Amino acid sequence: MTMPYYSIGEIHTLLVSRETSAEALCRDYLERIEKINPEINAYITTDPDGALNAARAVDRLLAAGEDLHPLAGVPAIIKDNICTRMLRTTCGSRILGQFVPPYSATVVERVNAVHGVILGKGNMDEFGMGSSNENSAFGPARNPWDPTRVTGGSSGGPAAAVAANIAVWGLGSDTGGSIRTPASFCGVVGMKPTYGRVSRYGLVAYASSLDQIGPFAASVEDVAIAMNCISGYDPADSTSARTSVPDFCAGLKKGVRGLKIGLPREYFGEGIRPEVSAAVMAAAAKLSDQGAECTEISLPHTEYALAAYYIIAPAEASSNLARYDGVSYGSRIDGDDIIAMSCKTRSRLFGMEVQRRIMLGTYVLSSGYYDAYYLRALKIRRLIKGDFDRAFASVDAIIAPVVPDVAFRIGEKTDDPLTMYMTDVCTIPVNMAGLPSLAIPCGLVDGLPVGLQIIGRPMAEAEILQIGHCAEQIIGFAGIANKTKAGAL
Numbered sequence: 001m002t003m004p005y006y007s008i009g010e011i012h013t014l015l016v017s018r019e020t021s022a023e024a025l026c027r028d029y030l031e032r033i034e035k036i037n038p039e040i041n042a043y044i045t046t047d048p049d050g051a052l053n054a055a056r057a058v059d060r061l062l063a064a065g066e067d068l069h070p071l072a073g074v075p076a077i078i079k080d081n082i083c084t085r086m087l088r089t090t091c092g093s094r095i096l097g098q099f100v101p102p103y104s105a106t107v108v109e110r111v112n113a114v115h116g117v118i119l120g121k122g123n124m125d126e127f128g129m130g131s132s133n134e135n136s137a138f139g140p141a142r143n144p145w146d147p148t149r150v151t152g153g154s155s156g157g158p159a160a161a162v163a164a165n166i167a168v169w170g171l172g173s174d175t176g177g178s179i180r181t182p183a184s185f186c187g188v189v190g191m192k193p194t195y196g197r198v199s200r201y202g203l204v205a206y207a208s209s210l211d212q213i214g215p216f217a218a219s220v221e222d223v224a225i226a227m228n229c230i231s232g233y234d235p236a237d238s239t240s241a242r243t244s245v246p247d248f249c250a251g252l253k254k255g256v257r258g259l260k261i262g263l264p265r266e267y268f269g270e271g272i273r274p275e276v277s278a279a280v281m282a283a284a285a286k287l288s289d290q291g292a293e294c295t296e297i298s299l300p301h302t303e304y305a306l307a308a309y310y311i312i313a314p315a316e317a318s319s320n321l322a323r324y325d326g327v328s329y330g331s332r333i334d335g336d337d338i339i340a341m342s343c344k345t346r347s348r349l350f351g352m353e354v355q356r357r358i359m360l361g362t363y364v365l366s367s368g369y370y371d372a373y374y375l376r377a378l379k380i381r382r383l384i385k386g387d388f389d390r391a392f393a394s395v396d397a398i399i400a401p402v403v404p405d406v407a408f409r410i411g412e413k414t415d416d417p418l419t420m421y422m423t424d425v426c427t428i429p430v431n432m433a434g435l436p437s438l439a440i441p442c443g444l445v446d447g448l449p450v451g452l453q454i455i456g457r458p459m460a461e462a463e464i465l466q467i468g469h470c471a472e473q474i475i476g477f478a479g480i481a482n483k484t485k486a487g488a489l
């Protein structure tokens with residue numbers, strides 16, 4: 001069946017006015033998933049029973065005359081590295097192919113507490129390692145704009161599901177761009193919150209000093225609604241911040257008059273496709289027309305970020321992934337002794353990219369190389385943070401491309417890891433500095449979406465959502481997701 005791209009607010013109105021029931025809506029989405037998911041491969045696992053039970057609970061609340069939270073009854077997809085109690089959580093890996101968590105992540109508890117409806121688990125690059133979703137043990141997710149192309153990664157499933165209208169919103173995680181890149185490639189909105197803004201409890205760790213959970217949706221307002229639900233201190237995550245959480249929807253319509261916006265020259269030069277730079281610049285010019293003051297700035301250590309990231313992230317991953325030894329949990333391949341068992345388990349059940357990262361990470365942490373690689377990368381991280389601190393002394397937000405180009409073809413970059421890593425040049429510095437960043441669509445190149453990122457000061461999600469909302473209105477991209485091929489089905 002065809003289905004309009006409902007916003008969260010529209011669904012809330014439909015439910016409260018009793019024009020539809022949460023159960024009927026849930027059934028419609030489940031039916032669409034059956035029809036569309038075989039081509040798009042956005043879901044690794046669906047949970048029809050759990051979703052319908054949650055939807056029926058919403059209908060009971062309505063019948064009892066209770067007030068509904070805006071997310072109540074709204075169908076969502078959760079990336080498959082976020083634990084869901086009694087629902088398989090694979091991380092896109094064979095090693096966790098049968099893993100059913102005994103508990104839910106804090107963000108999932110929060111979605112359940114407001115009676116959200118979780119349709120299933122989103123496809124992803126194995127353990128979040130990748131930029132295209134091609135490193136999934138469950139096959140690549142496919143871009144709803146053109147299924148021969150990648151969705152971007154690693155949270156390809158949630159981004160594609162929102163773009164194909166087989167979920168209204170979703171949760172992903174972003175270690176080096178994994179929310180923003182797929183948002184950009186799929187023409188949807190995605191936010192990587194400040195490190196510490198959202199609890200990571202129950203997020204399967206990739207690189208713990210960089211990982212952060214955040215939302216996807218078709219509009220900035222919907223992302224703000226989701227942020228209101230998932231943000232805030234969690235005693236179960238010692239890195240979650242005690243900072244108070246504002247209402248992210250309150251200031252959305254305040255406009256951009258008087259705001260200072262920096263355009264870092266390092267993000268518009270070599271390696272960035274000129275048409276992509278032009279689309280981002282055009283959006284900045286429109287924000288200037290609305291009263292923002294756009295100026296060129298410099299973030300001089302940008303060129304070192306990628307190399308430093310691909311030392312720090314694998315180093316942390318090599319430690320985090322040591323727990324998959326075939327003993328305590330995860331799948332196992334038996335061997336003659338414990339060493340043989342562990343070797344077989346790890347070499348056969350981890351994919352090639354994950355094994356590459358473990359080897360890289362182990363190498364850079366080994367004695368003799370620790371100082372030359374890992375320690376030096378940490379120093380670069382500090383310099384990158386310093387660049388942003390200096391910039392934010394004179395500007396309120398920074399605008400840059402999300403990815404250097406539009407979505408590439410499936411298979412185009414799989415043989416060349418370094419070219420694949422280059423996909424992340426504009427997103428990685430933000431994770432290194434722990435900053436919030438919002439990705440929104442800002443135009444089409446070759447008929448495919450181009451993204452714009454708005455980077456803010458620590459904990460300034462409300463400000464970048466405000467700028468993003470204004471940009472979304474004047475760019476006129478909102479709702480264009482209707483034009484995706486799968487979305488029109």
Ligand code: GLN
Binds near residue numbers: 128173
């Ligand atoms: N592409 C990057 C990587 O492979 C970032 C992925 C992510 O943010 N999880 O590490």
